[in-house]
Amino acid sequence: ALERAEDLYREALEYDSTFAQAYSGLAMAFWNKTRRSGFFSENYMDSVLILADIALSFDKQLAEAYFVKSAYYFFNGNAEQSLEEADKAIKFNPNDWMPYWGNGITYSTLDLVKSIDNYNKAISLNRGSMLPQLLINLGWVYHNAGFIEKFRDCIQEALKLTGDSTEYYAHLGRSENYQGNFLKAIEFLEKGHKIDTNRLGFINSLGYSHMFLGHYRESLKYYKTYVEKLEASGSFDLQNMQRVGYVLWQNGYKKEAEYYFNKQIEYCNESIELGREYSRNLSAFYDLAGIYSFRGDRDKAIENLKKFNQRKWMDLFIFRLIKLDPLFDSIRNDPEFLEIVRDIERKYQAEHERVRKWLEEKGKL
Secondary structure, three states: OHHHHHHHHHHHHHHOOOOHHHHHHHHHHHHHHHHHHOOOOOOOOHHHHHHHHHHHHHOOOOHHHHHHHHHHHHHOOOHHHHHHHHHHHHHHOOOOHHHHHHHHHHHOOOOHHHHHHHHHHHHHHOOOOOHHHHHHHHHHHHHHOOOHHHHHHHHHHHHHHHOOHHHHHHHHHHHHHHHOOHHHHHHHHHHHHHHOOOOHHHHHHHHHHHHHOOOHHHHHHHHHHHHHHHHHHOOOOOOOHHHHHHHHHHOOOHHHHHHHHHHHHHHHHHHHHHOOHHHHOOHHHHHHHHHHHHOOOHHHHHHHHHHHOOOOOOOHHHHHHHHHOHHHHHHOOOHHHHHHHHHHHHHHHHHHHHHHHHHHHOOOO
16 A cells, blocks of 8 residues: 555656655655664665655645654654654644644653643544544553553543454553553453454463463463564564563573574664664663573663663553563562662652643543
């Protein structure tokens, strides 16, 4: 479909080489095509930026070109510039939902109140096929802030619009995993998996749930299937290879486990070096810390956790995860580790309270 879109935009430019919207449309097509496949390329999405700038050279007030520039800067780790470009898009077309959606995503790693506010604006303007996804995105911001019932309300609203029970079970299962309720997570995930046995999210999440319960053989069954399907599709998972490695290790496949630990280290280091989205909220440092802890390198584990703890706020997932994550068992009672855990809890509680006060002021609680 994206290739067909490109052909049509290029055909439009054959008729009018100064048609700004055709260039911004091409930029959007390139963005959708390359935001995964070119993730580790040094010239990641450069074509998107070039095409958007060409569009603006013909029409300085073209909101969609500013939006696509905003997306470019977001995925290249420049949140400040991303927000600036989105604000320009809003200035020239305040009734377009897309810049608010973009701001909702960008602020989800910076300021949960502003993220919620922007998602609500996007939802108020959108009446199309993206509305369920916007509700889901908003729901996960509520979840990050610790408002589980508001998360469930959003997921329920999305279900009413789509009737997609697999999507519904996927999000409920992920939520229970994030809260540390692994048996409940399996209950939802198995319901969804029975409906769609090929959906990668169910396979990955079931591997995750069983891992935390110590069901290592069952976990390995899911993770092996997950990795096979990823490789067959030419995809990759930035944040779960250490989980695959851990389960392989627990099943006695230590050589294979080291491959996945090293693969995760490679993903983390490249993302940090290139300033990609995965490293922008410092998650790459958390994943590195877990691997070093498991390998018994206490100093590197603490060093990377300290870098991760530079985040100004913490979400519910991290607040729960770090207390349960088996990769940190070797330093579980280390004084510096315990202080980082306490600091993460303080940050989560402070952000939860800040969001609560704002929601009450807006009459949303």
